[in-house]
Amino acid sequence: xxxxxxxxxxGIVGLATGLKIKEQKPELKIAILEKENELAKHQTGNxxxxxxxxxxYKPGSLKAINCINGYHQLIKFCEEENIPFEITGKVVVATxxxxxxxxxxxxxxxxxxxxxxxxxITLDELKEYEPYCAGVAAIHVPQTGIVDxxxxxxxxxxxxxxxxxxxxxxHEVKRSNSLKGYTVVQTNKQHFDAKLIINCGGLYSDKxxxxxxxxxxxxxxxxxxxxxxKLKKEREYLVKNLIYPVPDPNFPFLGVHFTRMMKGGVEAGxxxxxxxxxxxxxxxxxxxxxxxxxxxxxxxxxxASKYWKTGFGELYRSFSKAAFTKALQELIPDIQESDLVxxxxxxxxxxxxxxxxxxDDFSIKENQYAINVLNAPSPAATSSLSIGDTVSELALxxx
Numbered sequence: 001x002x003x004x005x006x007x008x009x010x011g012i013v014g015l016a017t018g019l020k021i022k023e024q025k026p027e028l029k030i031a032i033l034e035k036e037n038e039l040a041k042h043q044t045g046n047x048x049x050x051x052x053x054x055x056x057y058k059p060g061s062l063k064a065i066n067c068i069n070g071y072h073q074l075i076k077f078c079e080e081e082n083i084p085f086e087i088t089g090k091v092v093v094a095t096x097x098x099x100x101x102x103x104x105x106x107x108x109x110x111x112x113x114x115x116x117x118x119x120x121i122t123l124d125e126l127k128e129y130e131p132y133c134a135g136v137a138a139i140h141v142p143q144t145g146i147v148d149x150x151x152x153x154x155x156x157x158x159x160x161x162x163x164x165x166x167x168x169x170x171h172e173v174k175r176s177n178s179l180k181g182y183t184v185v186q187t188n189k190q191h192f193d194a195k196l197i198i199n200c201g202g203l204y205s206d207k208x209x210x211x212x213x214x215x216x217x218x219x220x221x222x223x224x225x226x227x228x229x230k231l232k233k234e235r236e237y238l239v240k241n242l243i244y245p246v247p248d249p250n251f252p253f254l255g256v257h258f259t260r261m262m263k264g265g266v267e268a269g270x271x272x273x274x275x276x277x278x279x280x281x282x283x284x285x286x287x288x289x290x291x292x293x294x295x296x297x298x299x300x301x302x303x304a305s306k307y308w309k310t311g312f313g314e315l316y317r318s319f320s321k322a323a324f325t326k327a328l329q330e331l332i333p334d335i336q337e338s339d340l341v342x343x344x345x346x347x348x349x350x351x352x353x354x355x356x357x358x359x360d361d362f363s364i365k366e367n368q369y370a371i372n373v374l375n376a377p378s379p380a381a382t383s384s385l386s387i388g389d390t391v392s393e394l395a396l397x398x399x
Contacts, residue, residue, distance in 0.1 A: 003029045005395060006185055006194035008173050008208050010034030012044040012149055012384045013376050014200030015156035020388035021395055022163040028399065030165045031194075032157075033187060035172035040153035042279065043202055044381060046346030048228070048259045048267055050242065051075070051085065051145035052379035055092070056254070059112040062362040062390075067379045068113060070386035071143065077385065078147060081155045084262060085147040090242035091126060093135035095330040099246040100137045106246070107139050117142040132238045132332050144242055146262045149381045156384075173201075176211045178369040183212070196398055197370040198391060203278040203349040205374050212370035219351040219359065219374055220297045223278045223290075224253075226270025227318055228343035231258075235339040239266045243331055250307065251358065253348075254378075256327050267343055268328050268335075273318045274311070281345045283318065302356025351375035364391065371395060 057063035171187040277287030363375035
């Protein structure tokens with residue numbers, strides 16, 4: 001059967017893209033292929049559930065534009081679909097004097113990105129927002145919130161199906177061959193023909209892009225595991241809402257922070273350690289072929305040689321609960337090792353180019369046969385409906 005569009009990947013970005021195309025062109029025949037037995041199992045189902053405001057991102061970048069637009073669309077969608085969410089606000093806190101200029105730079109970016117109400121707060125005001133938090137300077141961002149993104153993604157999927165879209169679970173794409181005018185996609189169960197492929201493969205987006213005759217692909221997905229602890233129930237009072245550190249400007253990670261969850265509880269983390277397989281949620285998860293591909297990638301070698309000290313620090317925190325606790329104590333000095341219980345992990349699909357750059361912005365590349373979403377880490381969940389708009393606009397030009 002010939003489909004107009006096949007979307008590879010049933011995470012929040014693939015589902016949002018399918019929904020957006022169907023809303024605009026319901027007559028198009030669209031299928032979403034997902035290798036797992038459920039939707040939104042990986043990045044979508046293992047993130048911290050933060051509705052990002054657009055504070056950090058370079059003005060005019062895809063992240064800034066899509067995050068701010070996606071934020072408003074997401075809130076409207078949740079209201080219409082009765083999905084619980086909460087706009088909690090958050091504080092971003094400098095714990096050392098040398099972080100203050102970076103904090104000021106983040107504040108300026110927030111203003112340039114149109115965030116109203118974001119402001120510097122005094123240390124007394126910080127105590128009003130977060131009584132147990134310590135720092136030398138802070139800003140308050142009122143727009144930040146929390147939601148369960150798995151619930152959001154499943155709602156996208158339901159709406160997509162109601163509009164006539166098809167979803168095939170347990171269909172792992174093995175190869176695709178582009179012929180004159182269409183592409184044959186072979187899964188572990190059957191083959192599909194499509195006029196256009198949209199690759200939202202997340203942790204395998206580079207592999208899928210190579211299948212789609214993108215031989216000149218100049219990025220590789222490097223998997224970074226983010227490990228979380230949770231606060232014991234009786235110590236959840238230490239965190240009222242969301243507390244973030246000043247991030248290291250050299251990395252596209254936000255640092256260990258505290259997040260009150262929509263599902264209940266408070267998460268502390270994540271760190272960012274190299275995962276030894278693409279879906280390596282545990283320290284013991286190793287895939288030698290995937291690890292070898294990571295270690296032999298010239299871009300990763302350059303990142304590792306430049307930032308090996310930071311990398312070892314993250315790895316040390318991964319194996320040492322005491323070291324992880326010490327990092328958290330910079331923000332909340334009262335936190336004790338005994339307050340933390342294991343909270344699981346997620347794996348971030350971080351694109352790395354050949355020259356050693358960890359891509360900071362979203363990356364969407366087109367060729368004759370496919371649209372490839374090659375880098376869509378945080379804040380992709382917040383931005384999902386806006387990314388869906390961006391990709392659907394590219395797709396619909398072809399029909």
